[in-house]
Amino acid sequence: MATQTPSDKAGSSSDRVVIFDTTLRDGEQCPGATMTHEEKLEVAELLDTMGVDIIEAGFPIASEGDFAAVNEIAKRAKNAVICGLSRAAPKDIDRCAEAIKPARRNRIHTFLSTSPVHMKYKLQKEPHEVYEMVIAQVTRARSHTDDVEWSSEDGTRTEIDFLCRCVEAAIKAGATTINIPDTVGYTTPEEYMRLFETVRQRVPNSDKAVFSTHCHNDLGMAVANSLAGVRGGARQIECTINGIGERAGNAALEEIVMAIKTRNDVFPYTTGIDATMLTRASKLVSAATSFPVQYNKAIVGRNAFAHESGIHQDGMLKNAQTYEIMTPESVGVKQTSLVMGKHSGRHAFQHKLAELGYQLSDNQLQDAFVRFKALADRKKQIYDEDIEALVDEEIATAHDRVKIVSLTVIAGTMGPQTATLTVDIDGKHVTQQSVGNGPVDAIFNAIHAIVPHEAKLDLYQVHAVTEGTDAQAEVSVRLSAEGRSFTAKGADPDTLVASAKAYLGALNKMTSRRGKVPGVEKRIHANEGI
Ligand code: KIV
Ligand code: ZN
Numbered sequence: 001m002a003t004q005t006p007s008d009k010a011g012s013s014s015d016r017v018v019i020f021d022t023t024l025r026d027g028e029q030c031p032g033a034t035m036t037h038e039e040k041l042e043v044a045e046l047l048d049t050m051g052v053d054i055i056e057a058g059f060p061i062a063s064e065g066d067f068a069a070v071n072e073i074a075k076r077a078k079n080a081v082i083c084g085l086s087r088a089a090p091k092d093i094d095r096c097a098e099a100i101k102p103a104r105r106n107r108i109h110t111f112l113s114t115s116p117v118h119m120k121y122k123l124q125k126e127p128h129e130v131y132e133m134v135i136a137q138v139t140r141a142r143s144h145t146d147d148v149e150w151s152s153e154d155g156t157r158t159e160i161d162f163l164c165r166c167v168e169a170a171i172k173a174g175a176t177t178i179n180i181p182d183t184v185g186y187t188t189p190e191e192y193m194r195l196f197e198t199v200r201q202r203v204p205n206s207d208k209a210v211f212s213t214h215c216h217n218d219l220g221m222a223v224a225n226s227l228a229g230v231r232g233g234a235r236q237i238e239c240t241i242n243g244i245g246e247r248a249g250n251a252a253l254e255e256i257v258m259a260i261k262t263r264n265d266v267f268p269y270t271t272g273i274d275a276t277m278l279t280r281a282s283k284l285v286s287a288a289t290s291f292p293v294q295y296n297k298a299i300v301g302r303n304a305f306a307h308e309s310g311i312h313q314d315g316m317l318k319n320a321q322t323y324e325i326m327t328p329e330s331v332g333v334k335q336t337s338l339v340m341g342k343h344s345g346r347h348a349f350q351h352k353l354a355e356l357g358y359q360l361s362d363n364q365l366q367d368a369f370v371r372f373k374a375l376a377d378r379k380k381q382i383y384d385e386d387i388e389a390l391v392d393e394e395i396a397t398a399h400d401r402v403k404i405v406s407l408t409v410i411a412g413t414m415g416p417q418t419a420t421l422t423v424d425i426d427g428k429h430v431t432q433q434s435v436g437n438g439p440v441d442a443i444f445n446a447i448h449a450i451v452p453h454e455a456k457l458d459l460y461q462v463h464a465v466t467e468g469t470d471a472q473a474e475v476s477v478r479l480s481a482e483g484r485s486f487t488a489k490g491a492d493p494d495t496l497v498a499s500a501k502a503y504l505g506a507l508n509k510m511t512s513r514r515g516k517v518p519g520v521e522k523r524i525h526a527n528e529g530i
Helices: 006-010 023-027 037-050 064-076 090-100 116-123 127-142 160-173 189-202 222-231 253-262 275-289 310-318 346-356 362-378 384-397 439-450 495-514 520-527
Strands: 018-021 054-058 081-086 106-113 148-153 177-182 210-215 236-239 402-410 417-425 428-436 456-464 473-481 484-492
Touching: 018 210, 018 253, 023 037, 023 054, 023 275, 037 054, 037 064, 037 275, 037 384, 054 064, 054 090, 064 081, 064 090, 081 090, 090 106, 090 127, 106 116, 106 127, 106 177, 116 127, 127 148, 127 160, 148 160, 148 210, 160 177, 160 189, 177 189, 177 222, 177 236, 189 210, 189 222, 210 222, 222 236, 222 253, 236 253, 253 275, 275 384, 346 362, 346 384, 362 384, 384 484, 384 495, 402 439, 402 495, 417 439, 417 495, 428 439, 439 495, 456 495, 473 495, 484 495
Parallel strands: 018 054, 018 236, 054 081, 081 106, 106 148, 148 177, 177 210, 210 236
Antiparallel strands: 402 417, 417 428, 456 473, 473 484
16 A cells, blocks of 8 residues: 655645656766667667656757757657756757757756855856856747746755755746755755755745756665655656666666566556556666676666575575566566577567567668577577677667778787778778787778878777687777767677777767768778779
């Protein structure tokens, strides 16, 4: 039976919690999680289908690329409200309004810091100036749309009297949602619940707005804090798929949805999310960002439903409820049944992908199947992990302009280590031979010669996808340039080929953001006829 706490009674009368997904804004903002335009559209489409109420699609003033993505998502969304973020400046708000305009339903999310430390050092403004800015930003946003969210950045470290005054002013100016973010992941569940209770009790017009949580995970309490905020009367939760986001990330959408579903006796609320799509969403976001999901991650980690110890396995065989509080099927994990090999056909491959939680377009499926067949010819046993690595790569490289065609490497004790690399750039082949201090260095030098760039290599990491000497290597590469990082993965039974793929993947992400591949025209002409 659902128990009501005093806070619940004081809260909104509705049990429905609005899910506001910010994977494409706060999630994508974190170092290395950059997505290409097409990847953002794919993620948005999935969020829209799975029942997310509001999609924060980006920060339109940040770049032309951000604007274009928000604008395109606004055109395509079928169900969700499409939201864009803006600071307090009029030009920010106007640009945001322009980006979200095509959406059937849109929202401007405008924010301003209210804590003493942010006002003094970041904004260099007095509280009375900030107060006036709140009124001005919400008024401006309301001139574009009647769905306006105002956030008090660093809300949990804001002085309570000032917070209440700003919230009251924002609602009076027309804000329909009030978000109180725990920007630095500092609060605790009890404290956050009380904060919502206090603000809602003290602000006279609080019943005119929906209150929202936005929690960062610096102390590992983002999900607990978000749920406590709801108990304090909030009815919107801001979260991201896989919990990606600044620093330690944001509250994870899948954990919130499943906590509400599984412990509905404690959290007597509902969301509009189709939980059976959680696994697919997790895989898509992981592939698009090249951010791995930790094996023991709640709900969507590879081990989330694995039972290894004898005692647990014995219990599970007698009755699954002994060690399982929710079923794998309830989050979209199908029981994997098919063993894949070189004789497996297209239909079986498609079935396996569905079991693993993937849904590919026809073109992607066709390409992935060709790759699968090539892999099956080279490798005796194909594990689910092999297929996951292959499909992740397919998703991540589908729109790449620079692709590997062939690679020959001379390595070993004699040296000089030499790489001869041919890549396809927009349909034309370019070949380069380079030497290096080791084979990987030679390959990266060849890529550098073909696509000259300033990016710094921040990370080069190799791991085996499965066991055995014929296992695929999965290489991660992170490049950084102009204050942004770009991560990509490459998988292949040959570690050097995987390295080339990963480096090219990160470079493709970087150039897709800039819209051009540096030095490419010159290179293509110089190589014509090779
Ligand atoms: O963490 C934060 O405060 C934010 C705001 C922009 C809402 O992301
Ligand atoms: Zn945030």
